[in-house]
Amino acid sequence: MTTLIRIALQKSGRLSEDSYQLFKECGIRFDYGTGKLKSVSSNFPAEFLFLRDDDIPGYVEDGVADLGIVGENVAVESARSVQTVHRLGFSKCRLSIAIPRSESWSSISDLHGKNIATSYPRLLGNYLAEQGVQANIHEISGSVEIAPSIGLAEAVCDIVSSGSTLLSNGLKEVETIFRSEAILVANNTLNDEQQVILEKLLFRIKAVQAAKNNKYILLNAPNNAIPDIISLIPGMKSPTVVPLAMEGWSSVHSVINENDFWENIEAIRAAGAQGILVIPIEKMIN
């Protein structure tokens, strides 16, 4: 029987859509939705399990699933023994302490002897211990931001992204204790065949991520500007330079990193480039 790798994904929530999209971009097809809790891929040796995110680190530790996608916040809070094999760059958020907007704040020691509501008692407890603050942690499983307005706690520690949930609950963020993104976790004892499948999957994920982080660039420039332009956009190995029909001009094709994009474009124009086209890349393999 062919080995399948079992991959646990969040059934429905903040991680789901991007997780499904990632596998789609990796060319791995499987059915999901319509109440399905399990699905075997039609074109990759993988079986997908659709679960609550909090259960994923435990299933991966126990080997019920071989791999899982989960928020780093949940993985660390769970304290399960799993390995982080790749950072996925989506579902970015932070775990922050917040207090009512009307309250003053000078430092973390303001929380001495106070009650803090959170779904992350371990992460919060460790942070408070590091800071030498003694406070009471009230663990609640959701709707944490409501706690101060119902008299349950003076502060909360919860996930923040845009900050709109804090704002609409009359709270302000005062301290960030952890930054998180989705991660791919694996069981600590994958066998050789599973390791091979994981490597195949990682190869595809890296190609998809590299493509997202880079753009294909085409431009025209007078021949005497080409050396400067090439030094600004060296590309994967070296840019392609082809002559234009117009005497003394060439077209340069290369790859440019998204992070330095605007700065680079300005420098390229200053060096003499014209007619610059920038095109998304679908997959990028080094």
Ligand SMILES: Nc1ncnc2c1ncn2[C@@H]1O[C@H](COP(=O)(O)OP(=O)(O)OP(=O)(O)O)[C@@H](O)[C@H]1O
């Ligand atoms: N507002 C947000 N923006 C970006 N990422 C977020 C946001 N909220 C949560 N996340 C990340 O997504 C993960 C899942 O969040 P979600 O709110 O879907 O969890 P949940 O309600 O516990 O879901 P489940 O029903 O599966 O238990 C979080 O652990 C965190 O890593």
Ligand SMILES: O=P(O)(O)OC[C@H]1O[C@H](OP(=O)(O)OP(=O)(O)O)[C@H](O)[C@@H]1O
């Ligand atoms: O800073 P913001 O952009 O407002 O995001 C933060 C909120 O997002 C998450 O909840 P979610 O909306 O996923 O609902 P949930 O509480 O049901 O998980 C999280 O628990 C926060 O409450």
Ligand SMILES: [Mg+2]
């Ligand atoms: Mg959950």
